[in-house]
Amino acid sequence: MTRTGESARQDQTGSPRGRRRRSRAATGAAAALVALLLAGTAACSSSGHAAGGSASGGSSASSGGAAAATISVTLAKDSAGNVIPDQPVKIAVRGGTLGSVTVADSKGDPVPGTLDATAGTWTPSTPFAVGVAYTLSASATATGQTGKPTTDQVPFTVETPGSSSSMLLDSITPEKGAVVGVAMPVSVVFSNPVADSARAVVEKQLKVTTSVPVTGAWHWFSSTRVDWRPESYWKSGTQVTVDADLDGVSNGNGRIGIHDYEHKFTIGSDIEAVVDAPAHTMKVTENGRLLRTLDVDTGGAGFQTWGGTMAVIDKESEVEMTSCSVGIQCNPNGPNYYDLKLPFDVHLTFSGTYVHYSSGDQDPGDSSSHGCVHLSKPDAAWFYGIVQEGDPVTVNGVPKNADPDNGYADFNLTWSQWTAPQSS
Known part of the structure; x- marks a missing residue:
């Protein structure tokens, strides 16, 4: 399920930093x-x-x-x-x-x-x-x-190139100053496609530094999105700095970077949730210690919940959930039609998977949702209060994992898959 008109959080131009004292060439004049x-x-x-x-x-x-x-x-x-x-x-x-x-x-x-x-x-x-x-x-x-x-x-x-020749970023995630969970990747989204031939040069200018040693790597999901993730989950307390030194860098398609960008964020507590779909339970731990075991509903036949590990994208106190917005049913008289404003919504995938309370499913413990993970209202309120962006929610016992770029499911790729050479 998803909210109507939902889109990924964006930082339209990023934050330009002071000019670096480097020699670079550009377009325009x-x-x-x-x-x-x-x-x-x-x-x-x-x-x-x-x-x-x-x-x-x-x-x-x-x-x-x-x-x-x-x-x-x-x-x-x-x-x-x-x-x-x-x-x-x-x-x-x-x-x-x-x-x-x-x-x-x-x-x-x-x-x-x-x-x-x-x-x-x-x-x-x-x-x-x-x-x-x-x-x-x-x-x-x-x-x-x-x-x-x-x-x-x-x-x-x-000379500084004009807007038609500038390479800009739509977003760098996490946002500046954010405190995020242990499964949160760095995700850089470009306003325009980066040519295959330019990816190595662009990637070289994207630098991740950490307060403690971390093994990590970049992975291109498309010509406009590249993510960096550690080999395994982050260690709580790690300070992370992302430097996108793109001033003067070519995207290989006739556009030149006109900004440098810097984002700093911190890894917070290790909050993890693991859903056992056949058992209809979700275990929530903090730093390895079990906090609660909650009853859940997952997707029924034809609407199975996405599996694997999905880092929390964001959360909202209320979201309008509509069956039409995710292509389930647009006929108000149909058996699978719904249009509800529901509370305590923890967002897991761009395609519309949430952990939340549903007024149409007040007694979780089976597989009857349209793909979301349903909790009772008290449990949904508790989980909403403790979870943060980047916390891993892992769903086991379902037919198919979420695609790694469907939200921030980067850990659905093994490390060898993540670091394997990517074909042009």
């Missing part, structure tokens, strides 16, 4: 950016640059009148002429040998990166940040000369 760089067909001194796709320059020749080396710099661009943020910068030298390459932001702070002098590339350690001005400095030694090297400085600004 790429032509203006490249206009600051010198065309490869025109060699100018380091004091001036001509428009085009690369920048060239060089100091005057050393004593003896020999020609100075000429340096040209090229930023990678896509077919629309926009700078690709995570690609190497190419530095070519004519008439000499490339020496050093450094990049600094507008404050003069160095940007980490790696120079491959043989290939003539400089690669930023993380993508260029949007809306930030940089200066690339390169040096080269002219062939046959032993005097002062040629030096060149190339200024450029990475």
Whole structure:
């Protein structure tokens, strides 16, 4: 059962953080950016640059009148002429040998990166940040000369892409400052699809740090959703920080990240509920100690309750439950039609599974629900009061487990399934 018009909790834009001092490239005014760089067909001194796709320059020749080396710099661009943020910068030298390459932001702070002098590339350690001005400095030694090297400085600004070219997040779950149960995954939902070819790069920028050592991994459920879960349940008291360093990162489909996001949350008490569907009971424990054994109803024939472990999505004091909203029956005269406002609702799946009290099923102890787990009103009130987001509710003795992405049923995959290579 589900409430009418229900949707997942969302954080539409996330929380932008301060600009990181990294060198990154973007889209939008790429032509203006490249206009600051010198065309490869025109060699100018380091004091001036001509428009085009690369920048060239060089100091005057050393004593003896020999020609100075000429340096040209090229930023990678896509077919629309926009700078690709995570690609190497190419530095070519004519008439000499490339020496050093450094990049600094507008404050003069160095940007980490790696120079491959043989290939003539400089690669930023993380993508260029949007809306930030940089200066690339390169040096080269002219062939046959032993005097002062040629030096060149190339200024450029990475423009912020417009909304049609921005990569944003719909949500990061859990929310900032949340206290959650031991089965709660980190779930990141993107506003637009991430290309298969970009997932490894994007995933590298999604970092999870914990106050105690935890083994965990990311798993892509779709092109717009990726979850991180520990190998086994969290330890109570663990402090978790999620850093989504997506400023300047490409999604592989023409969109560039314009924000960094940070969420911190805490793992609360180990509250676990285990439903034995054939026995019509639910045992609730806290830190391994049995608190109560409750009588329950589960789904009847044709409406079996989803099985496996489902982390609590959320809870509400009252939800309107309708048979039509979950495709059971829309005819008010049908035998399976219902439209009820019911209390003490603990949400388990996006498809509409709840643990709750039902006024149409006041004496639990059989299998007569339409898929939800029903409790008596006093038991439902007690369970509602103790349970929190992320607490695991495991249903045993039913035909089929919930799909792992139907809510937060991530633990319905084994660890080997979770970490197995995913096909494109």
